[in-house]
Amino acid sequence: MDWDPLSVSADLVVLHNPSFLKFNASLDTRIIARHLVVVAHENFLRPGGHEAFDVLGCLGRIDQASVALRKSIAPVSEHNRKIVEEWLANDRLFRHWDVLDENWFNICDFDLKAPTRKPADRRGRLSRPGFEKFPKTEDLDLCFSEVAEKNVILGADTLIYHGIRRPHWTLLKFAEIAPEQFFGMIDFMVYFTAPTWRESFGRVIAEAIAAGKVVICDRATGSSFPGAVLTASPKQVDQLIFEMINNPEKYVKQVKRAQGVLANFSSRRFIDLFSSTLQGAKKP
Amino acid sequence: MKMKIECAGKAEATLDARVLFARQLASHGYEVLIDEADLPDQMTRNQKYEALAFVRDCRDTKFDRVIVLGAENTDGATQTRLRDVKLDASGEIVAIGRFPSTQERISAKSKIAYASGYEPNVIDLKDLFPNAINQSGTVPAAVPDTFNLAPPVSEQKHLCFLEEGFFDEDSAMESLFLTATASRQPFAVVTSGKAKERLRLLRYSEIEAYSYSEVTPEALTNMCCMASFFGKSVPGDRMAVFLVNLVGRGGVILDGTESGQITTAGAPAIRVPAEFRALLPYLNKVVDSQMNLISKKIRENDWLASNSIKKLEDALDIGRPTNKTKKSPTKRRVLFMPTNGVGLGHAQRSALVAGELSSSNEVAFAAFPSCVPMLQNKGFDTLPLVQKSDAHADSFANDLVNFRRLVNHTHRGDVLVFDGVYVFDSIVRATLENELRSVWIRRGLWQVGQSNATALERRKVFSRIIVPTEAFDELNEIDFQTGPLHPVGPIVQTVSMNSKAREELRKALSEELEIEFSRLVVTMLGGGVAADRSAQLQAICQTFERRDDVLNLVVVWPHATLSPSLHGWRNSIPVRTLHALHFCKAADFVISAAGYNSFHEVIYNQIPAIFVPQMAPFMDDQERRARSAVEREIGAATSAEDIWSLLRHVSRFLESGEVDRISARLHELQLPQLGQTAAARIVGEVVHQ
Numbered sequence: 001m002d003w004d005p006l007s008v009s010a011d012l013v014v015l016h017n018p019s020f021l022k023f024n025a026s027l028d029t030r031i032i033a034r035h036l037v038v039v040a041h042e043n044f045l046r047p048g049g050h051e052a053f054d055v056l057g058c059l060g061r062i063d064q065a066s067v068a069l070r071k072s073i074a075p076v077s078e079h080n081r082k083i084v085e086e087w088l089a090n091d092r093l094f095r096h097w098d099v100l101d102e103n104w105f106n107i108c109d110f111d112l113k114a115p116t117r118k119p120a121d122r123r124g125r126l127s128r129p130g131f132e133k134f135p136k137t138e139d140l141d142l143c144f145s146e147v148a149e150k151n152v153i154l155g156a157d158t159l160i161y162h163g164i165r166r167p168h169w170t171l172l173k174f175a176e177i178a179p180e181q182f183f184g185m186i187d188f189m190v191y192f193t194a195p196t197w198r199e200s201f202g203r204v205i206a207e208a209i210a211a212g213k214v215v216i217c218d219r220a221t222g223s224s225f226p227g228a229v230l231t232a233s234p235k236q237v238d239q240l241i242f243e244m245i246n247n248p249e250k251y252v253k254q255v256k257r258a259q260g261v262l263a264n265f266s267s268r269r270f271i272d273l274f275s276s277t278l279q280g281a282k283k284p
Numbered sequence: 285m286k287m288k289i290e291c292a293g294k295a296e297a298t299l300d301a302r303v304l305f306a307r308q309l310a311s312h313g314y315e316v317l318i319d320e321a322d323l324p325d326q327m328t329r330n331q332k333y334e335a336l337a338f339v340r341d342c343r344d345t346k347f348d349r350v351i352v353l354g355a356e357n358t359d360g361a362t363q364t365r366l367r368d369v370k371l372d373a374s375g376e377i378v379a380i381g382r383f384p385s386t387q388e389r390i391s392a393k394s395k396i397a398y399a400s401g402y403e404p405n406v407i408d409l410k411d412l413f414p415n416a417i418n419q420s421g422t423v424p425a426a427v428p429d430t431f432n433l434a435p436p437v438s439e440q441k442h443l444c445f446l447e448e449g450f451f452d453e454d455s456a457m458e459s460l461f462l463t464a465t466a467s468r469q470p471f472a473v474v475t476s477g478k479a480k481e482r483l484r485l486l487r488y489s490e491i492e493a494y495s496y497s498e499v500t501p502e503a504l505t506n507m508c509c510m511a512s513f514f515g516k517s518v519p520g521d522r523m524a525v526f527l528v529n530l531v532g533r534g535g536v537i538l539d540g541t542e543s544g545q546i547t548t549a550g551a552p553a554i555r556v557p558a559e560f561r562a563l564l565p566y567l568n569k570v571v572d573s574q575m576n577l578i579s580k581k582i583r584e585n586d587w588l589a590s591n592s593i594k595k596l597e598d599a600l601d602i603g604r605p606t607n608k609t610k611k612s613p614t615k616r617r618v619l620f621m622p623t624n625g626v627g628l629g630h631a632q633r634s635a636l637v638a639g640e641l642s643s644s645n646e647v648a649f650a651a652f653p654s655c656v657p658m659l660q661n662k663g664f665d666t667l668p669l670v671q672k673s674d675a676h677a678d679s680f681a682n683d684l685v686n687f688r689r690l691v692n693h694t695h696r697g698d699v700l701v702f703d704g705v706y707v708f709d710s711i712v713r714a715t716l717e718n719e720l721r722s723v724w725i726r727r728g729l730w731q732v733g734q735s736n737a738t739a740l741e742r743r744k745v746f747s748r749i750i751v752p753t754e755a756f757d758e759l760n761e762i763d764f765q766t767g768p769l770h771p772v773g774p775i776v777q778t779v780s781m782n783s784k785a786r787e788e789l790r791k792a793l794s795e796e797l798e799i800e801f802s803r804l805v806v807t808m809l810g811g812g813v814a815a816d817r818s819a820q821l822q823a824i825c826q827t828f829e830r831r832d833d834v835l836n837l838v839v840v841w842p843h844a845t846l847s848p849s850l851h852g853w854r855n856s857i858p859v860r861t862l863h864a865l866h867f868c869k870a871a872d873f874v875i876s877a878a879g880y881n882s883f884h885e886v887i888y889n890q891i892p893a894i895f896v897p898q899m900a901p902f903m904d905d906q907e908r909r910a911r912s913a914v915e916r917e918i919g920a921a922t923s924a925e926d927i928w929s930l931l932r933h934v935s936r937f938l939e940s941g942e943v944d945r946i947s948a949r950l951h952e953l954q955l956p957q958l959g960q961t962a963a964a965r966i967v968g969e970v971v972h973q
Contacts, residue, residue: 022387048403052394054387131363132398138368162364196397 005029012281013068017041018058031066035281038062039074039104043200044087047220050196055087059094070281071097074104077224080200102273105224106203108265110210115255116187119214119245122150123237124186126204129157129174132197135234137164142234143190144169148241154182183211187251188241191217192234205229206265209258214251216240228258285602286372287316287349288342290365291422292357292381292392296324299331301353301422304501304522306338311502312428312593313605317342322365329680330497333713336684337691346370349602354422355381355392355406363399377404378600380424407599413591415550418524425524426593428532439747440509441492442469442567445523447515448476450560457486463564464491468572469510472744474523484741492744501526503716505533510571512538514560517545527551528591534579536571538563552585554578616698616971617646620664621690621711623704624652624671628841628862629881630703631655633725633752633775635662637701640964645971650690654843658862667693683710690714699723699971707742715745721970723748725775725963727880727904748970750963752880755887755955756912770966772959776884781869789870793835799855801835803938806871807856808839808864808882810898818847820896823927824875825856827934834938837871839864865889873937873946875930878906878913878921887918888955892946894933895921918950 006029013033019042021027044055063071073088075081084099123144127133133155134140144151146168153159156171165171172182189208193199202224208215215222215229216237222229232240244251263269289306291298306316318335319342327335350369352362358379369377379396383389389406396404409416409424418425444463450456464471472492473483480495494504496519504526511530518524518541527546531537537553539546540563546553556566571578582588589595597604620638622630631651638647639662648665649655659666667689670682678684687710694700696719702711703725715722724746743749748768752775753760760771781789790804807824809817821838828834836856840846850858861867865885868874873892876882883906886893895913897906910921920937922929936942 046394046397050393050397050403051390054385054390057386130398131360131367131395136368136401158360158364161360162367164367194398195401196403197394 007032009033011035012037012278013066014039014074015062018055018062019053021058021061022053024061027061027065029065031062031068033066033068033281035070035072035277036062036066036068037072037074037100037104037277040076040080040084041200043080043083043198045083046197047195049086052197056091056093059097063094063097072100073097074100074102076105076201077103079198079220079223100277102276104273105265105270106201106206107267107270108203108206108210108262109267110207110262112210112259112262113183113212115212115214115252117248117252119187119248119251120150121148121241121245122152122185122187123148123190123241124150124152124154124182125189125191126179126182126208127155127191127193129155131158132194134158135192135194139192139234140164141166143192143237145238147238150185152182152185154179179207180211183208183213187213188244189213189215190237191215191221193218193221199224206262209255209262212255212259214244214254215258225258225261228261230254285314285348285605286345287314287351287602288345288347288369289316289318289338289351289353290322290362291353292355292359292362294324294361295322296326298354298422299324299327299335301521303331303335303338304525305351305353305423307334307500307502308423308426308525310338314602317345317347319365328497329678329709332678332680332684333687333709334500336688344370346372346375348372348375349600350375350377350400351600352377352379352396352404353381355379355396355404356383356388357381358392358395363395366396366400369400369402371402375402376601377402378407379404380407380409382409382420405601412595412599415587415590416524417518417527417546417549417551418521419549421521421524423521423525424596425521425528425591426596427528427588427591428593439470439507441472441507442467442510442512443472443474443494443504443508444563445511445513445515445519446473446475446479446560447519448479450475450515451479451482456560459561459564461491463560466564467567469567472508474504496520496522499713499716501529503713505529505535506719507716508535509533510536510538512540512556512563513546514540514558514563516542531582531588532593534582536575536578536582538566538571550587551591552582552587615646617648617694618699618701618967618971619648619650619667619690619694620701620703621650621669622655623702623706623708624654628655628658629879630725631659632777632881634701634703635659635664636775636777636960637725637963637967638664640960642964642968645968648693650686650693654841657842661862680709683708686710687713691718694718694720697721699967701725701967702746707745712742712745721973722746723750723967723970725750725752727752747973748966750959750966752959752963753956754880754909754912755884756916759908759912772962772966773956774880774884774888775959775963776881776888777865778885778888778958779865779869781866786870789866793837793870797835797857799835799857800832801855802833803831803835804867804871805834805836805873805875805934806839806864806868807836807875808868808877809875809896810840810844810877810879817896817898817924818849820924820927820930821847822849823931824934825850825853827931828856829853831855831938837867839867873943875934878910880904880909883909883913887913887950887953888958890947890950892937892943892950893919894930894937895919896924896930897921898924916949916953918946918953920946 009032011034013031013036015038018038043052046052073084075084088094152170154172155174157173160171199221205215216232217229219231222231289302291302302318309316317340318338320339393406474494477495480493483493538556539553540556540558542558547555620634622634649659650667650669651659652669652671656666656668669686672682690710691714698720700720700722748770751771753771755774828836834855838850838858842860846858868891875894878895878897895910897910913919914921920933
């Protein structure tokens, strides 16, 4: 198969993330398909309804370069679905596109680790180092407070570079240690992002749950994993952790419940989902 | 409405844009700040003077608006600066840029939102001002609504903007000189710093010239009613802001750029030939005869509204400022600023002129610490200035503070009277930025070969230059170069003391010091700033120590350093005083340096003297002054190095009747009238101009 072919013809053509065209004037590959599915890997809109990238431009380039009986957008989570629907509802040019019924979630086939039975106030977060991944410094201070035994931030390149440090923080650059090592240092994953950005799925949350950790995040970010995370504001983090370490049973129960939720994102489920879409595309 | 100005990109590359925009908004009455944490490590002298008004520690400040210029260049460093920005409840970040595509606009918006946590309002300058003069500029050049400004304070000039390359042409200087001297309007050149320096070093130094960064665009606007631009284009955002300011004031713009940049944008300007040589005939034939019509056309031009500050204010959603202009008091103030120099001479002279001003004037001083007590003793309100110090990071750090003090303590139209040799940046900038009418009291008698080029170049900001002349004609020069020169008689204080008062003072000294004497000598050889006179003083004290009839008062200014070796003599007593002249008047004779003040005070108060000139590269020619006294036989003089000669003179003054002979000649001497009244009259004229 050619890389960047001039033309792609198939019953089902899947384009993973339309934002790859955001700096291109056109899509130079001609697509002919029964069913074209564009996966909304990145949220189209940021909180407040602001465009996260030039969605109209990117989808327009795909639309112009493709001939298909059906053109669909596959959301990756419930939160992401709402955004796709909101965006399509506000744009008359893309009324011929539909939204798939099922979410094309991230496959989360992780080995599940048992939770500790003696949780301590050992907190941490793991992410890429971009500004969008971090809340304001005052919120970071609340999430990783002096009362904690340990605060480990992996992916803190930006904080390190710009001198945003605290004596009670352990700042590590992205990939400075392996995720397993990181998860070995913490019992609570406290994950808040910039209020102006949101995860479309939140794979890092699934990773933490699989590693046997309790995850605390904001309500919207946690909506991809209903029942699997504790939702709170940064102000409530200290109290929430205090309650958990004083009630280890509750901690264990929470991790087990969360790991049960991860079954919804297994490769088996995804194969079923994909097969059904493929079958649908083959129907005359 | 409190605003912070940011600009995407590296701090050193964006400072000019930030300051330019801050000043533009501040001149409309908004409170605008630049965070000191965002200053580059290296700043030029001009940048420091211009940025200072806006720089604050903004760590705990909540803003109504944080404006990010050049938002299309938002990078990691910019995002870091925005990370902990604090906004008021209704505050907003505004990202101003030129975005080549929708995606780039969204990218800039997102990056700022991620870093700050606030969703910015994005303004694309291409949409806001599609016909801007600076089509690729970072700073919005908005036309102020200043048609109704009060009449200009200073004489209105024609400013001609010339690119550096202009001066490479063979005939450039001749045509420039011709245009500058033959124009109906006073003419000045605005060009690069390099080109300005070339102009100064050439024979054409009398052409008034400013560099782009020497004066703010607002100050340039204040001084002119017409501007012409030659070369490829209007040079940068800074000059574009000047241009819109001038258009906003109804000034005339002549577009001689090769591309016709100004007229092509639709701005109200007159297209003139791009050849500079054609300017003068064009001015004479076309512009001068139709000024009223041209002004009318400018005011009616639609371009003004489509590029107005109102549009920018609406886009920023900042309403109209409540205090559009700094309120001027109804009464004009006269602020004297004497330099500190070697002693208190400049301050003394200024005080004499100030004392002669009509009581209807509000008079105050801005003075260095050494002069403050003396001026306050004379009853003048005195704003203290900061003394230069080796401990400062910059040699001009004190002048930066003094500049802000002068700006904050003066109002448009006030009169600033500077007495000194070197015109500080603070004086030039305060004069131009606050539209002051400035007067320079500048004594002459430069030493041969002494370089005063920088000082003299700055005469351009003064509306009058008062030259206190020397008492003797051969010491006065006629300087045709210095324009608005106003020579006046020597400005010195005189003390009248009758023989009874003289005897009482001598008696009081004798009682106070418990020294019997029949001869009183006052020695004042300076405070040791210009030269060390310890050896001479030692020799003098030693000579007097052998006699029983002498009291020698070694007089210095109150702040001067006294050598420990001056203490312990039986009949030589060191005295720190502001009233040296009273002791001199009571003395039989004085041993004195030959500075302007001490020399003329001695002569005008008819006190026999032995002059010991002080010579330093930065001082006036004291040797010539001392020589003129010797030639008239009204004093003796000796070089500082010739101690034996000095002691011979002392001996003659004590023994041979020399003092009486000199005293008699001093009483017969015809001297020019003192100049303080004339100087005060000139200052008064400027006040009521």
